[in-house]
Amino acid sequence: MRLxxxxxxxxxxxxxxxxxxxxENAAPAQGSPAPAPAPTTVAAPASPAxxxxxxxxxxxxxxxxxxxxxxxxxxVVRRGIKEAMAADADLIVFDxxxxxxxxxxxxxxxxxxxxxxxxxxxxxxxxxxxxxxxIAASTQEIWFAPQGIIGAAAPVAAGGQDVEATxxxxxxxxxxxxxxxxSQDKGYRGEVISAMIDADREFKIxxxxxxxxxxxxxLTAVEAARTYGTPPQPLLSAGTAGSLADLIAQRSGGTHPxxxxxxxxxxxxxxxxxxxxxxxxLGIGMLALFIxxxxxxxxxxxxxxxxxxxxxxxxxxxxGLSGHEPILFFVxxxxxxxxxxxxxxxxxxxxxxxxxxxxxxxxxxxxxLWPNEPLTVAWSGDAFVQPLLNLLxxxxxxxxxxxxxxxxxxRGWVWDRLVLNTAVAAQAQxxxxxxxxxxxxxxxxxxxxxxxxxxxxxxxxxxxxxxYEARVEMGTVPAGASVVVVRRTDFELIVEExxx
Numbered sequence: 464m465r466l467x468x469x470x471x472x473x474x475x476x477x478x479x480x481x482x483x484x485x486x487e488n489a490a491p492a493q494g495s496p497a498p499a500p501a502p503t504t505v506a507a508p509a510s511p512a513x514x515x516x517x518x519x520x521x522x523x524x525x526x527x528x529x530x531x532x533x534x535x536x537x538x539v540v541r542r543g544i545k546e547a548m549a550a551d552a553d554l555i556v557f558d559x560x561x562x563x564x565x566x567x568x569x570x571x572x573x574x575x576x577x578x579x580x581x582x583x584x585x586x587x588x589x590x591x592x593x594x595x596x597x598i599a600a601s602t603q604e605i606w607f608a609p610q611g612i613i614g615a616a617a618p619v620a621a622g623g624q625d626v627e628a629t630x631x632x633x634x635x636x637x638x639x640x641x642x643x644x645x646s647q648d649k650g651y652r653g654e655v656i657s658a659m660i661d662a663d664r665e666f667k668i669x670x671x672x673x674x675x676x677x678x679x680x681x682l683t684a685v686e687a688a689r690t691y692g693t694p695p696q697p698l699l700s701a702g703t704a705g706s707l708a709d710l711i712a713q714r715s716g717g718t719h720p721x722x723x724x725x726x727x728x729x730x731x732x733x734x735x736x737x738x739x740x741x742x743x744x745l746g747i748g749m750l751a752l753f754i755x756x757x758x759x760x761x762x763x764x765x766x767x768x769x770x771x772x773x774x775x776x777x778x779x780x781x782x783g784l785s786g787h788e789p790i791l792f793f794v795x796x797x798x799x800x801x802x803x804x805x806x807x808x809x810x811x812x813x814x815x816x817x818x819x820x821x822x823x824x825x826x827x828x829x830x831x832l833w834p835n836e837p838l839t840v841a842w843s844g845d846a847f848v849q850p851l852l853n854l855l856x857x858x859x860x861x862x863x864x865x866x867x868x869x870x871x872x873x874r875g876w877v878w879d880r881l882v883l884n885t886a887v888a889a890q891a892q893x894x895x896x897x898x899x900x901x902x903x904x905x906x907x908x909x910x911x912x913x914x915x916x917x918x919x920x921x922x923x924x925x926x927x928x929x930x931y932e933a934r935v936e937m938g939t940v941p942a943g944a945s946v947v948v949v950r951r952t953d954f955e956l957i958v959e960e961x962x963x
Contacts, residue, residue: 520715520716522550524550525557525725528561529560531564537568539725544578559588559590559598569594584710587606590613600652611684612684613687615681642656642660643657650697684703687700745772746857749861755768769797776793796817800814800817827850829849909947911961914960919939924946933955938960945962
């Protein structure tokens with residue numbers, strides 16, 4: 464559903480110029496007005512249902528929603544909610560100061576908030592404009608700082624321009640329906656937020672006009688706290704607090720709960736950028752590991768491959784997609800890969816198992832999984848679709864770049880220096896570990912040696928006290944058997960067993 468919504472909205476974003484919006488609201492309508500639609504007149508709703516509140520609030524998590532809303536804010540919110548669920552928090556308070564932002568991340572934040580099973584509060588700590596108003600509407604209570612304002616949530620294009628009329632009608636209709644669904648049993652909230660979106664209708668409660676036609680509704684803390692109807696109910700505000708500490712003290716009844724505040728840092732912005740290029744990082748990382756497998760020992764290709772895959776993993780963790788568990792599988796995969804390279808070269812089994820664990824942990828890390836959510840539910844909810852697509856694109860990139868390298872570089876000095884000399888000459892070592900003068904790969908054809916490890920079909924051979932990466936094309940060769948070099952490839956020597 465989320466993907467379909469994002470595709471429908473395209474590049475639409477929510478406007479965040481609150482001052483300009485307020486100025487427009489104050490201006491009278493120009494020209495001959497079209498036939499006025501019927502005003503929205505609201506009768507006093509039933510008393511809003513109160514959320515289930517723990518008998519004693521002991522753990523409160525504070526999550527900041529600061530600045531323009533985009534992927535980095537989404538990552539902070541998603542990670543913070545998952546940490547609150549893992550810590551069994553009794554209450555989440557969203558410390559909001561935002562001029563608005565992009566629609567896609569806003570909808571994802573609203574979906575994430577809905578997953579938290581206990582009370583959530585938005586604290587309008589100066590402003591919750593545009594997209595901030597939507598997010599506030601998805602929480603169970605909205606509190607205000609004394610100077611807090613909220614509103615002006617009409618959709619505009621990403622560059623701030625007006626949306627084309629037909630598209631605007633569609634977007635406004637969708638957003639109003641979404642807000643109605645989020646605001647059931649919450650007093651006047653649904654009508655109030657709708658009046659912040661739609662300038663084409665008048666909004667009044669009984670005989671009191673709250674918003675004239677042609678304006679977008681914005682509210683101060685005082686206006687949001689005014690009561691209407693019988694019995695009297697506040698228009699939007701659940702309370703006013705001078706600070707976060709004051710809000711928590713009022714809401715917890717003076718029980719002095721433990722407060723955990725999530726800090727927003729530069730790492731979220733970096734993670735947002737890295738996640739956007741995850742397939743490229745995966746592709747280059749996998750190609751580097753492939754080259755490392757085809758070269759003896761452990762060198763620059765292995766380091767580059769593991770570092771790039773680790774970057775993908777860590778950026779997913781910062782983005783709030785994964786928890787700590789995939790780390791164990793990633794580390795185990797790297798360990799098996801090291802065992803294959805350093806202790807049992809050519810056995811393949813450990814290397815393949817290590818790669819499967821590494822790539823499996825990366826898919827796990829990139830999936831948007833939630834605490835206590837069964838894997839079957841996550842799978843049915845398409846949580847693994849994007850991670851698997853990233854991995855597929857990574858494989859395609861690795862294959863494409865590898866083909867280009869083999870096609871255009873194998874006879875050039877760059878390829879020979881980069882791969883072949885690393886694979887054959889640079890790895891040559893005197894028995895006992897001392898470095899030796901290297902031999903040109905072509906000079907080894909016809910040379911005789913001994914299998915230093917079993918060749919199944921790959922392994923290492925010893926020629927004149929130096930070790931080289933080698934492979935037998937048919938069958939296997941036991942360790943200690945005599946071999947002869949018949950030819951070479953870009954990565955290794957091709958040998959045959961001899962019985963003389």
